[in-house]
Amino acid sequence: MIKVLLAEDQGMMRGALALLLGLEADIEVVAQVAAGDRIVEAALDARPDIALLDIELPGRSGLDAAADLRERCPDCRVLILTTFGRPGYLRRAMEAGAAGFLVKDGPVEELAAAIRRVLAGEKVIDPALAAAALSAGPSPLTARERDVLSAAVDGATVADIAARLHLSPATVRNYLSSAIGKTGTRNRMEAVRAARRQGWL
Secondary structure (H helix, E strand, C coil): CEEEEEECCCHHHHHHHHHHHHCCCCEEEEEEECCHHHHHHHHHHHCCCEEEECCCCCCCCHHHHHHHHHHHCCCCEEEEEECCCCHHHHHHHHHCCCCEEEECCCCHHHHHHHHHHHHCCCCEECHHHHHHHHHHCCCCCCHHHHHHHHHCCCCCCHHHHHHHHCCCHHHHHHHHHHHHHHHCCCCHHHHHHHHHHHCCC
16 A cells, blocks of 8 residues: 655645545545645655645645655655746755656646655656756856845844844845846846746746
8 A cells, every 4th residue: 555645735735636536545644734844754754654734834835845855754755736836946956856746737647656656766846847947057056146035935024034134234235136047037026036937937
């Protein structure tokens, strides 16, 4: 029996996925969580073979949790299942050690097959997204620029961002300016939107 942990913040979607996967003779959903910061704890308790993770989760992103699972639960393989098929997300998922990346609009039979293939040691990636990721190239943002843009998401001031990241306001302005230049935008909020659209944040 393939044991699956399901991380999805929308209750109806989580319930439907659990129900549909439960109809497969060889798959059992052993844990369900609605927040990213509960994934590792649930995996340590339930010891799943596969963690099926959404990306945009409250508390912590599925991509960050995937990197933690690689460290704390090395026997658990990660399959990302998301609404947002963004090339930058695919790259980050692979860097975090995910074994698969699928978008949610595929048929459930495809998902069950992907779970089996990932367990068998294969990498399973949505083909259209793989092609887009190759043509998009890597994110031009440095880790620090990404941190500063992420901190700017809620409209925080330069002083707020500086305090949050323990940087000087001048350094924050430099990182923001650089990120705005690299995203080809006019201000920090446009830069945040552009980086999100690409899956760089």
